[in-house]
Amino acid sequence: MGKFAKWLGGGLGFVFGGPIGGLLGFFIGSVVDGTSVRWEQPSGDRRVYRTTPGDFGMSLIVLIAAVMKADGKILKSELDYVKRFFVSQFGPGTAQEALQMLRDLLKQDIPLRDVCTQIRQNMDYPSRLQLIHILYNISAADSRFESAEVSVIKTIADYLGISASDYESLRNMFIPATDAAYRVLEVERTATDDELKKAYRKMALKYHPDKVSHLGDDFRKSAEEKFKAVNQAWEKIKKERDIV
Numbered sequence: 001m002g003k004f005a006k007w008l009g010g011g012l013g014f015v016f017g018g019p020i021g022g023l024l025g026f027f028i029g030s031v032v033d034g035t036s037v038r039w040e041q042p043s044g045d046r047r048v049y050r051t052t053p054g055d056f057g058m059s060l061i062v063l064i065a066a067v068m069k070a071d072g073k074i075l076k077s078e079l080d081y082v083k084r085f086f087v088s089q090f091g092p093g094t095a096q097e098a099l100q101m102l103r104d105l106l107k108q109d110i111p112l113r114d115v116c117t118q119i120r121q122n123m124d125y126p127s128r129l130q131l132i133h134i135l136y137n138i139s140a141a142d143s144r145f146e147s148a149e150v151s152v153i154k155t156i157a158d159y160l161g162i163s164a165s166d167y168e169s170l171r172n173m174f175i176p177a178t179d180a181a182y183r184v185l186e187v188e189r190t191a192t193d194d195e196l197k198k199a200y201r202k203m204a205l206k207y208h209p210d211k212v213s214h215l216g217d218d219f220r221k222s223a224e225e226k227f228k229a230v231n232q233a234w235e236k237i238k239k240e241r242d243i244v
Contacts, residue, residue, distance in 0.1 A: 014122035015058040019114040023105060024058055051127040053216040059119050060131055061098055063156060065105035066112050067135055071148040074106055085138050090218045112152075116159030126211040128160045130219065132167065133226045136174045145175055169203070173229040181240075184233035193243050200234045 015021055068078055082102065086095030119128065132153065139149050157167045165186045172183040179189050185199045207230050209223040237243070 015055050018118040019111050051123045056215050061101050066110045067149050067152050070152040071146055089221055120161050130212050132157050132170050134222050140174045181233040181236045203230045
């Protein structure tokens with residue numbers, strides 16, 4: 001199954017069980033039948049557990065389905081947007097296979113709280129931030145945001161244990177408020193220049209692509225976009241304040 005099988009061959013761990021395993025059981029089984037899959041046992045100390053590309057990819061597709069189902073209707077245009085996003089991120093082969101899985105998930109009831117609890121308990125925090133960034137990226141594909149979809153993404157962020165400041169930072173990369181550049185850096189407009197410089201260094205470190213390098217090259221492009229948004233926010237503030 002091409003590059004999609006590489007997600008699986010790269011290791012599956014927690015998605016084999018729990019609510020995600022229940023949702024994806026048939027599909028994973030059909031892939032496993034023809035693919036050599038390495039199963040990753042999460043470390044007993046979850047603080048050091050690194051998410052595999054397979055676990056991340058499967059979790060992402062389940063959450064995309066939950067967001068798409070938010071308004072109670074699935075439009076062909078939405079599937080086309082998602083497919084284009086998959087193609088741009090992962091290439092046509094992986095996109096087709098991921099879309100096949102997504103179509104199957106859209107027919108199922110997704111226990112969102114249980115799914116998110118499973119992800120939160122097993123996935124490192126930088127990878128969870130990356131999930132929220134990608135969900136917003138897909139929702140922004142048609143240059144408009146449905147309130148129902150935004151509400152579900154906020155719910156997902158809460159369930160995943162994303163801090164309020166980190167959520168606002170990610171949200172303002174796509175739905176900018178008046179002080180969007182400041183919110184991306186998680187500071188108020190009243191912050192001093194020194195506070196802004198410190199905030200920029202902190203956010204640049206938090207959102208650096210190397211933080212999610214363990215997810216593999218397929219997800220690096222999205223991570224780089226998140227990092228770019230932090231740099232753009234900083235450049236805008238520097239120009240506004242004439243910071244050297």
